[in-house]
Amino acid sequence: MEKYCINHTFSDAHWYCKKCQVSYCFSCVEKKNFKFSKEDNCVHICPTCKRMVEWTGILHISDNVFKSTAKAMLYPFSSFSMIVIAVLSCLGMLFSDNLYINEALFVLIWSLIASYAQNVLDHTIRGKNEAPKFTHIPINKLINHIFMVFKQSMIYLVAAALFIGSLQMNNAVLAYGFLAIFAVILPLGLMKSIITRKFKSFFDLAPFINVFKRTGAQYLVLMVLFIPVITIFHLYISYQPRLITPLICYLMIVIYRLLGQMILKCHKELNYSLNYEHFKDKYSLEALHGFKA
Ligand SMILES: [Zn+2]
Ligand SMILES: [Zn+2]
Structure with a gap:
């Protein structure tokens, strides 16, 4: 498969015709409306045959795991993400000896960063590269967004509670067992429940092998990034909460950026119907070069 469109050598190819063995950009494929199912009502056709x-997704433009991880690591340093991290870190400075204040503070910081991270993911799967602002959540979707963040937080809460609970019972083996299990299932479980918007999809681990095959090392990177999130209570108790808050905020943004990219990469394996229109502006010739094909 070629990286660029056969007709437009400066446009990224996102489609591939198996028969002609040719790669095409967004402007070159023909669009046909079909009613296969409720979601899938449009197919893309080879202009020749x-x-x-076949949609090759962002495969062509996605970098190898080192590059994409490095880019995701730098992502939180873009303007608005930096403000979010800075504000929440300042809130984190208020952690004190008062248990009740600390608990309330933790819930507040967590809700805000989880909400923002979800926003980052929504943005990423729409093909956007810049970090979102809080105002990017449409008001009519706000309730939906809050529910989604709440459900995900429950999953994190269970994982973190099982880990710290086992540690406090002096059962390190059990604790690290839980840590390993959650590190493995969290990336897939979250992707599934986010795209289906259903809580129970978290436990649908059937696509694991296929998703892992497609994402490989990137999945392993996410597993490692999840470790501080699963051990969050332990970190807060054992280390300076003022230092943990910026770390967690930073990590959550990186994690959700990578989760979004993985959804784009293996949307087929995840059974997610991608809205190709989101990518139209970005990859159309007019947008890239200022002229029409
Ligand atoms: Zn083209
Ligand atoms: Zn063809």
């Missing part, structure tokens, strides 16, 4: 072309 008129067969269905």
